[in-house]
Amino acid sequence: MAVTTAAAFGSEAGPYDVVTGPDGALWVTLVAAGAIARVAPDGRTTTYALDAPGCGPTVITPGPDGALWFTRTKDHRIGRITVAGRAESFALPTPECGPFGIAAGADGALWFTETSAHRVGRITIEGEVTEFPLPVAECFPSALVAGPDGALWCTLNQADAIARVALDGSVTLHRLPTKGAAPVGIACGERELWFVEIGAGQLGRITPDGRIDEFPLPDRESRPHAVAVAPDGTCWITEWAGNRVARRDPSGHISEHPLPVPGSEPHGLTVGPDGTLHVALELGEVVRIGTGTP
Numbered sequence: 001m002a003v004t005t006a007a008a009f010g011s012e013a014g015p016y017d018v019v020t021g022p023d024g025a026l027w028v029t030l031v032a033a034g035a036i037a038r039v040a041p042d043g044r045t046t047t048y049a050l051d052a053p054g055c056g057p058t059v060i061t062p063g064p065d066g067a068l069w070f071t072r073t074k075d076h077r078i079g080r081i082t083v084a085g086r087a088e089s090f091a092l093p094t095p096e097c098g099p100f101g102i103a104a105g106a107d108g109a110l111w112f113t114e115t116s117a118h119r120v121g122r123i124t125i126e127g128e129v130t131e132f133p134l135p136v137a138e139c140f141p142s143a144l145v146a147g148p149d150g151a152l153w154c155t156l157n158q159a160d161a162i163a164r165v166a167l168d169g170s171v172t173l174h175r176l177p178t179k180g181a182a183p184v185g186i187a188c189g190e191r192e193l194w195f196v197e198i199g200a201g202q203l204g205r206i207t208p209d210g211r212i213d214e215f216p217l218p219d220r221e222s223r224p225h226a227v228a229v230a231p232d233g234t235c236w237i238t239e240w241a242g243n244r245v246a247r248r249d250p251s252g253h254i255s256e257h258p259l260p261v262p263g264s265e266p267h268g269l270t271v272g273p274d275g276t277l278h279v280a281l282e283l284g285e286v287v288r289i290g291t292g293t294p
Contacts, residue, residue: 006288007039015280017268023083029057071099090127101144113141132169149208155183185226196224230271238266
C-alpha cells in the first residue's frame with residue numbers, strides 16, 4: 001500500500017492521535033509539544049499551542065457542539081477547541097486522575113476514562129463533570145467509545161476486561177478469555193465493538209450482549225495499540241512495536257503492512273470521509289495510506 005506524508009511536525013512534537021473534524025480537516029494531538037494541529041484537506045497545517053506546554057494532549061474526538069474535545073493527560077483536564085482554533089479547558093474533580101480516552105455519548109455529553117483514578121467521567125458541553133467508579137480496583141481504564149447500543153464501552157487495560165457503561169453510570173464487566181491481554185484501543189462497528197490487546201497481540205470483537213471473539217495477529221509481539229473501523233467493516237490496527245499497520249477485512253483475512261520509517265511509533269488512526277487511512281506517528285508525522293485491497 002502507498003504511504004505518503006500528510007503532515008510533518010518533527011519528533012519533538014509527538015503526534016499521538018488523529019481524527020476527522022466536522023470541518024473535514026484532520027485534527028491531531030501533539031502530546032510532546034502541548035498543542036493541537038489542524039491539517040486542511042489541501043495539506044495546509046495550522047498548529048495551536050495550548051495554555052500549558054506540558055499538558056499532554058492525548059486522545060481527541062469530535063463533540064456534539066461542533067468543536068473538538070480532548071484529554072490533557074499530564075495536567076488532568078479536559079480540553080475543547082473550536083474549528084477556528086479557540087481553546088479552553090476544564091479541571092477535573094479528582095487530582096492526578098490521568099484522563100485518556102474520550103468519546104461523545106448518545107446523551108449529548110462527552111465521556112472519558114481516568115486511568116489513574118480507575119473511573120469514567122462525564123462532562124457536559126458547559127463543563128459540568130460527574131465521575132463514576134468502576135467495579136475493579138487498579139483496572140487502568142484506557143480507550144472509550146460509544147457503542148451501537150447507545151452505551152459507552154471502554155477497555156480496562158490492567159483487568160483484562162471490557163466495561164459497558166450505561167448512560168446512568170452503571171457498569172457491566174466483561175472478562176476477556178486471554179490472561180495478560182491488556183486491551184487498549186476500541187472502536188465501534190455496525191453491530192459490534194472491536195478492540196486490540198496490546199499484551200497478547202490480538203484483535204478482539206465483542207457484541208452488545210457480551211459475546212467475545214479473539215483473533216491472533218500474525219506477529220503476536222507487535223503490541224497493537226489502536227483500531228479503527230471503515231464503513232465496509234474493515235478493521236485497521238496500529239502495531240506500535242511492529243512499526244506496521246494491520247488490516248482485517250470483513251472475510252476475516254488479516255494482513256500486515258510495514259511503515260517506511262523505522263521506529264515511527266504508530267498510535268492513533270482514522271478513516272477519513274474519502275476512505276483514506278491516516279495514522280499518527282509519534283516520531284513526528286501523520287501519514288496517509290491508501291486502503292484499497294492489497
